Amino acid sequence: MSAVVPILSVLAALGLWELISRTETISQRDLPAMSTTVQALWSMVQTAAFWIAFGQTVRGWAIGLGLAAAIAIPVGIALGSSDFAASAFRVPIEFLRPIPSAALIPLLFLTLGTTLKSEIFLATFGAFWPLLVQTMYGVRDVDPIAIDTARSFRLGRFERLYRVTLPSALPYIFTGIRISSTVALILAFTAELFMGTPGLGHQMNYLESFGLNDQIYALALATGFLGVAIHFAVSALERYVLRWHPSQRKGATT
Amino acid sequence: MSPRLYRTLKISAEIAVPILLLVAWQLYTLARDDPKFPTPTTIVAEFQDLFLFSQFDTHVVPSLERIFVGFAIAVVIGVALGIPLGLSRIGRSAAMPHIEYWRAIPPPALLPISIILLHSIGNTQKISFIAFFCIFPVLLNTIDGVRGIEPTLIDTARSYRIPTHERIRRIVFPAALPQIFAGMRTSLALAVIVMVLSEYFSSTDGVGYVLLISKNTFEFKPMWAAILLIGILGYLLNALFLLVERHVLAWHRGWRAATPQ
Numbered sequence: 001m002s003a004v005v006p007i008l009s010v011l012a013a014l015g016l017w018e019l020i021s022r023t024e025t026i027s028q029r030d031l032p033a034m035s036t037t038v039q040a041l042w043s044m045v046q047t048a049a050f051w052i053a054f055g056q057t058v059r060g061w062a063i064g065l066g067l068a069a070a071i072a073i074p075v076g077i078a079l080g081s082s083d084f085a086a087s088a089f090r091v092p093i094e095f096l097r098p099i100p101s102a103a104l105i106p107l108l109f110l111t112l113g114t115t116l117k118s119e120i121f122l123a124t125f126g127a128f129w130p131l132l133v134q135t136m137y138g139v140r141d142v143d144p145i146a147i148d149t150a151r152s153f154r155l156g157r158f159e160r161l162y163r164v165t166l167p168s169a170l171p172y173i174f175t176g177i178r179i180s181s182t183v184a185l186i187l188a189f190t191a192e193l194f195m196g197t198p199g200l201g202h203q204m205n206y207l208e209s210f211g212l213n214d215q216i217y218a219l220a221l222a223t224g225f226l227g228v229a230i231h232f233a234v235s236a237l238e239r240y241v242l243r244w245h246p247s248q249r250k251g252a253t254t
Numbered sequence: 255m256s257p258r259l260y261r262t263l264k265i266s267a268e269i270a271v272p273i274l275l276l277v278a279w280q281l282y283t284l285a286r287d288d289p290k291f292p293t294p295t296t297i298v299a300e301f302q303d304l305f306l307f308s309q310f311d312t313h314v315v316p317s318l319e320r321i322f323v324g325f326a327i328a329v330v331i332g333v334a335l336g337i338p339l340g341l342s343r344i345g346r347s348a349a350m351p352h353i354e355y356w357r358a359i360p361p362p363a364l365l366p367i368s369i370i371l372l373h374s375i376g377n378t379q380k381i382s383f384i385a386f387f388c389i390f391p392v393l394l395n396t397i398d399g400v401r402g403i404e405p406t407l408i409d410t411a412r413s414y415r416i417p418t419h420e421r422i423r424r425i426v427f428p429a430a431l432p433q434i435f436a437g438m439r440t441s442l443a444l445a446v447i448v449m450v451l452s453e454y455f456s457s458t459d460g461v462g463y464v465l466l467i468s469k470n471t472f473e474f475k476p477m478w479a480a481i482l483l484i485g486i487l488g489y490l491l492n493a494l495f496l497l498v499e500r501h502v503l504a505w506h507r508g509w510r511a512a513t514p515q
Contacts, residue, residue, distance in 0.1 A: 002347065009348035030370050084260075088267035092275055098488030100447040103481045105454065106469035110477075111290055186360040193362045194454065201362065208366040216370070220363045227358030 032214045041218035049203075050222075056199035057226070060116065060188035064123025065181050072128045072180075073173060076135025081165065086136065097133070101126035101187055109195045119191035119199070126187040127180035131173070138172025139165055171245055174238045181234045185227060200226070290474050301479040304464070314483070317449055317460040320377065321491070324384025325445045329438055331385070332392025336434075337426060339393075340400025357390040361448055365455050375456040384448045388441040395437025399430030432506050435499045442495055446488050461487070 014034050020026055021033035032040070044050045079086045101122055112118040142165050150160045192201025200223055207215045242248045276294060283293040292300075305314055339345045365383070372379045403426060411421045453462020461480055468477040 005344055005347045006351045010351050013352060026371070030373075084264055084267065087264050088271045090268060091272040095272075095485065095489060098443060098446075098492055099481070099485040100443075100450050100488060102447050102450040102454065103465065103484040106465045106477055107474075107481065109469060110472065110474070182358070186362070189360040190362045190451065193365070204363065204366060213370055216366050220359070220367055223363040224355055224359035227360060228355055231354070231358045 029213060032217050036214055037217045037221060040214040041221055044215065044218050044222070053198065053200050053203045054222075054226070056197075057185075057188055057192065057201065060119040060123055060191065060197070060199060061181070061185045061230070063120050064188060065127050065177075065184040067120065067124040068127035068131055068180055068184065069177065071124075072131035072176070073135050076132045076173075077139050077161070077165070077169075079132075080136040080139025080169070081161075086140075093132070097129045101183075102190060105190065105194050108191075114196045116197060118195055119188055119197040122191045123184040123187040127184040130179040130183065131176040134172045134176030134179070135169060138169030141172065142168045171242060174242060178231075178234050178238065181230055182227070185230055189223065292475055292478055296475060297478040297482055300475040301482050304476055304479050305483055312459055313461060313464055316377075317453065317462065317487075320380045320384055320453075320460070321442075321445045321449050323377075324381045324449075325388055325438075325442055327381070327385040328388030328441055328445075329392050332389045332437065332441075333396050333427075333434060335389075336393045336396025337400055337422060337430070340397040340430070341426070346397065353390065353393065356386075357394070361387045362451055362455075365452060368452075369456065375458070380449070380452050380457070380460075383452045384445050387448050388445050391440035391444065392434065392437040395433045395440075396430055399433030400426055402433065403429045432503055435503060439492070439495055439499070442491055443488065446484065446491065450484060 017031075018034040021028050021031045021036075028036075079089060104122060104125065108118040108121060112121065146164050146168065147160065150164045155163065188199065189201040191197050192199035192203075193205050194201075196202050196205065200219065204216065204219050204223075207219060239248050280294050283291045335349075339349050361383075364386075368379050368383045368386075369375055372382060407425055407429065408421070411425050416424070449460075450462045450465070453460040454466050455462075457463045457466065461483055464476055464480040468474070468480065
């Protein structure tokens, strides 16, 4: 029963799309009909070129996100657990964080060139900041009593980090990962579209220069599905890793 | 170490570290002497030439206009859709697949489509593009904000027979406002990013256009100056927004401070 309304709503939207295009409310050249687009998508997914490009975008996303996590989580733990370090780096972080990574595209294009390096740098740079900030918040939010208890049991510094600080910061870190995974995908695609590193974005650029509108729509549709898939995958991972945490248990209110 | 000494050290570190970083950058670029990486002093001089304020009208004003108009449209639509969706369970389950899809799609994937659909690379296309993507943070936060309202409040209003529009204006909207503001802040940051993307893709003026032209002509100084400008823009807009938020939500903070949690 609960699935009926969403399904109907999606069907209605697809029908409306078909109708708008077929009746030429918006010309079929500017908005190819839904059926045409789905057909274009269907023939696209049967080509190897599509899956190679798909894999390249996923690779840029994965390496970018992985690198960002590998750098941001340790740095975030260090800055979060030391009040002194946090204030020393407060100003540079506050200033660098709001710089939209998009502004770096031309610079990367002219320095690193049309390479995987540019794409990964861009994705890592963008994904780094949300993760860093969330990790810092998470570490700072650890219950001081838990730390003191661990200390009075003579748990060493690393044991404390591993058994107390990390688990209690983990929900924050995962929020950061969720935000960063979206950002990393956007930037991987952006790098491909604007710099021509191979992948779905580059494919889009290529289709656009030939004015192949049906396929542009099909590719955008596919990119959206990739975004949705990544979103669900990361959320599922979060639920699995945090299954012990109150916020993920059944009947949770928050 | 006395707490006082610690505090003094901390504050001096907060001042010294950024200065040291800037000096290191200056020395590094000076020693490297590479046109791709001009010294910070050169960048600041170029920044003054470009944006303060002789060409402010051609380079900065169009971008600001697009951000503000796009953002304003997004806020109005996001709140106007979010309140009824927050109140209606059926509406939510009908809308959620669409919202989940559109907010997961990387914005640049729709850049070519926005140009095809709107036959424009001018303000119509830029503003619609910015507005479209800025809707989602506002919309999702409004829905959450409305859903989080204490049910007793709504029931009380209902039992006093307060009409629906009054109930929304006096109870639902104010109660959801803190969360709406949280969504607006995310949207504002997004607006800057999407503005740069759409201008860098195709435009005839604005900050993104400066980036585009300097890339095409291999001019690194204006490129760095534009990056600096975009950074400052992001920083200032966020600071300005926090100021407005603190002012508008003054009643909320006051209420929270007076209520023991």
